[in-house]
Amino acid sequence: MVQQEAVIVRNAIKRYEKGQLVFDGLNMTVSKGSIYGLLGASGCGKTTLLSCIVGVRYLDSGEIWVLGGNPGSKGSGIPGPRVGYMPQEISLVGEFSVNSALYYFGRINGLDDEEIETRHKFFSDLLQLPPADRLVKNMSGGQQRRVSFAAALIHKPELLILDEPTVGLDPILRENIWAYLSQITEKENITVLITTHYIEETKDANKIGLMRCGKLLAESAPQKLLERFQCSYLEEAFLKLCEIQNNTLNNEVTRFKAEDTSSDVFSENEYERTKVISEYKEVSKHQISRLKIFKALLTKNGIQYFRYYGGLVFAIIFPIIQIFVFIMAIGDDPKDLKIGIVNDEAGTCGSNFGNVWNDEITCHFGNLSCRFLHNFDNSIATQEYYNKVSEASHVVQNGKLSGLLYFSQNFSEALQKRMEEGVFTKDSDLLASQIQVSLDMSDRQIGLFLQMKLFKRFLEIYKDIMKDCKYSSKLANPPIRFEEPIYGTTDLNYADYVAPTYMLTLIFFLATTVSTTLIITDRMQGVWDRSIVQGVKTEDILLSHIFIQSISIAIHTVMIVLLFFPIWGLECKGSIFTVIVLTFLVGFCGLMHGFIISVMCKDHIMANYCSAGSFYPLLIMSGCIWPVEGMPKGLRWFSYALPTTLPSISLRGVIYKGYSISESQVYIGFLLSIGWILCSFMMTILRVRSKSL
Template sequence: MVQQEAVIVKNATKSYGKGQSVLNGLNMTVSRGSIYGLLGASGCGKTTLLSCVVGVRYLDSGEIWVLGGNPGSKGSGIPGPRVGYMPQEISLVGEFSVNDAFYYFGRINGLDDEEIETRQRFFSDLLQLPPADRLVKNMSGGQQRRVSFAVALIHKPELLILDEPTVGLDPILRENIWNYLIQITQQEGITVLITTHYIEETKDAHKIGLMRCGKLLAESAPQKLLERFQCSFLEEAFLKLCEAQNNTLNNEAERFKMEDASSNVLCQTEYEQTRAISEYKEVSKRQISRLKIFKALLAKNGLQYLRYYSGLIFAVLFPIIQILVFIMAIGDDPKDLKIGVVNDEAGTCGYGSNLGNVWNDEITCHFGNLSCRFLHNFDDSIATQEYYDTVSEASQAIQNGKLSGLMYFNQNFSETLQKRIEEGTFTEDSDLLASEIQVFLDMGDRQIGLFLQIKLFERFLEIYEDIMKDCKYSPKLADPPIRFEDPIFGTTDLNYADYVTPTYMLTVIFFLATTVSTALIITDRSEGVWNRSVVQGVKAEDILLSHVLIQSISIAIHTAMIVLIFFPIWGLECKGSIFTVIVLTFLVGFCGLMHGFIISVMCKNHTMANYCSAGSFFPLIVTSGCIWPVEGMPEGLRWFSYTLPTTLPSISLRGIIYKGYSISESQVYIGFLLSTGWILCSFMVTILGVRSKSS
């Protein structure tokens, strides 16, 4: 009966980028119930080969058979619990305790809690593991590696793949590990495929493969290899094989390799013919409930979230700080402004003692020093008044940045204003000009200039109306020939903060969620936890969905905080349904979460992800209507803006808050539709991105 092989690799080729060949026609055979030592320098392709064996990556060409099936094919059980995998990196969650690591890997491999506890006690004694409550991030490198080794073995896999498991361990512990590996291969029939830098420690392996430049230079039992090359140490044999490969003159190594390769091909042919259906039956018995795996993922992500204390502080304090800064910084009238006054009629008005005169002799109304009345009522609530002797002197102060504007009163201001009222259309142009308060503003700062312009005009109308009352004229004479009635929506006293608030609310929650999710997948991948979980049969979709559910809690907290601060605390009045506001805000936060996942999938590291996140923030906030209405954009840019995740929802939110619209209004439900569409499309793009990373 032909001995069945655990792993067969035929003519394997794998390249990265253009012409960067990692595996180059490699052939390898690993027998069941044996220890196979894969040796080679860093960069020779060992890790890539192992990732293909466990089904995380795929060959460009060639074939791999593992435990009777092709990795990744239906019913093969690989990726899955049939294999135990310890990557070269630690590949553990830093927020895990020893206990958490055992429970996570035990549960995703189908063990119940009692089995996990039993295995944990065994490995704690065997490997001298740190205390069960010690966090991984607080362990030494050697302790982390021991825990990583233990969790790879917890479920007693048929095939155990170990990538540099003994790096950094003391010699006694390395010997204990090798003794245990020999024991499980002999007593339990487990197959071990191990890579190591310590070439001499593989003397206890049943077979070793010497790998260089993507090929196996030789594959044989260690003792047989030493005899073949008449060496005392495996390192010497490896050096001779390297020389033979370099010089291509020594055919001994090639002949030896071909002899082993021919026997391997024979084994492969017979093995392929006798791949047993019973093996697939064995796999079906070991299939694990997807729900159980998902619960383990939720527990893992929850622990990461709760034990990442700086992240929790950020999640709670950052939105509060952002909103409070907005409330204090946006919308209030500018303060500490200065405006120059040049009054040729009454000078400094006695610095407030001269308030002007208005009297009526029952025939006509008379004005005296009326400029002082205007100046007194303008007061410092708009801007602090500073007196100058000439217009040129005040203009120079504006040019030097000392003033925001100046007001000029002609020496005949009161007299000509009286003529203007009495003579109407017969008033001369010179008198009309002299009756005006001439205001020169610094419009280099447009917002301050517009503020002064509006406030001075409004205050002038109020004062002028009072003057008409003192003259016993109709106050309506002071009204301009246009009247703004009570608005249909909103109030006349809404300020810029009221306009910005709906968009700001959605922008804040969008980028809070983006900031959090941007790092999640990158962190899982960089720590190696993602691939290690996938090797054990965890679906990428389940990992992503578990992150989504855990982070949804964060979005719900942010939504509650934003709504609470803006409405009950700040006093923003919502004329529509507050529940609709909450739902829409949560949906936009969810859009931000998915936006961050796309960035996390597409970027290789945190630095690039942060660049992408910050780079997307500024165009989004500029085109969302937060700073300026979208109606002010060119038509093409406006339509592009409508497709962004915050523009239409902001218009919807403004309609709910200020107009009292319900979700049945098109202006409202279109924001809900856009948000839902963004979430679904982003989720699909993320899934496709995750899958493409595995190729």
């Protein structure tokens, strides 16, 4: 007798997160080999009850037995292939064709491809399915529901749970479905638990349950319920039950059952019977290979990834665009700058290039300001001449000039005295021998660039003057000498400094974006939960996503390395293999970061906020824009813990210093990346296993 009940729910209590009561001591019994119609208004908790029965959600208190065991218990087969589940949502991947949808659900439930093909043909006729190659996202709502219905039936489960399967279907097809359900319950002893908006269509059910305010108002055969209330239609009986419940002071209604069943009072005998059932465990008929399930997941993820053409274009074109924009926009010297010239010594100079002559006693200078300004081309700034310093300063203040140069009237003569008289030179001559430069330093990078260029220009001209005077050109050198760098080159520009961090930041957020999008799509479409109901492990879903997206990360890694090194010409003094491996690991960190975001957020909008919100702090504190050493010490240590900072330092060591992985500066980046990957994966697993997901 104990095995005659497919589903038993006793004293079920369930609340939503905000404390709203969904079930208030709900009791329900579904017999094996029967059709049970669960009716109730939208929002009354029917879908929540079904998700508890299949083991996706849990009761706050009370007990559920399904096919002789507790959902989720070892050997119960629930979740697993013993149940077929059609959620209220379509719960199919939009990139699935009819064929790939049925093959996916058939394979994860242990069917061979030949069996799937045979049943596909059968359901195509029964449910009038669209052509096998039609994509789910291109189907009408009714067509999608028919495919979803076929996916739940494909493996002939012992218990079939259908959440409003006939919504949007035409009456004839609805009649065909009910006829088929009646057939499989009678001939194959399959149990069907179905919810529907169409109350009258449940007249063909063996038993119906009318759910309202967290309880079942009635649980009885349809005909006996009509006789009890002397009604012609089930809707009338339902309305009368609702009136009785509303008029009852304690909000409890006597549940009317068939005469051949026990009363609704949960007697001691029935309690003992359910105790026996709770101890009964029926092991699944056969265990499905996790490898077979994993292969099905890989196929599903591959279809989902490679048929999402917009995402595929993004994954391929976006990194190319980003790198070319970086190469074109970062690192070159500023162009089209303008600088004001006030030359009281020689005016606009014209064809006067300045004079230096030696009379065998001393060296004489004339109009050296013109020599300094000659060939002063756009590599520094375009010259604009003004008569007064105040006039040029006003133009700088208006933002039309980047600065101004002023040459005093006796600039050349004072420079000559400065060179000849040395420490005896008057202060007035020292001042007159200077080129007075006033820059707009509100744009610091432009100001520093002009400072460097003007200083180098002065040293070059001054060395030429020393040569013309037949003096040693070394006299023009300042009393500090910068030797050849130990690492790097003297012409290393800002793009060279930024490139390693930019490479890692780019691949990190490419991986984050792709992983976040796919997993949230799975969850929002309901495919994640539906797969879990069929016995797919959370770890297998994540690992299958990791495997497919690792291919994407590998492609991005190769693209980034090719574009930066052979094409752009960035020289790598160390092992390019080390660069590739470290870049791939940081991309993998981004993948795990995306997983965390996707399991914490419920939709794409919130995920995009989280992704963008984490992007800018990571970019700013990773040393990409400014060296980490410029931060306060506390913030600096926090920066070192980020997933791109130390790996960027490691990558810079490999590229510019030729370090191997045995150097501490390099292997610390590898260790941090591996640590981030492991911690992120464990956090993701813990989150998806929690009840709140």
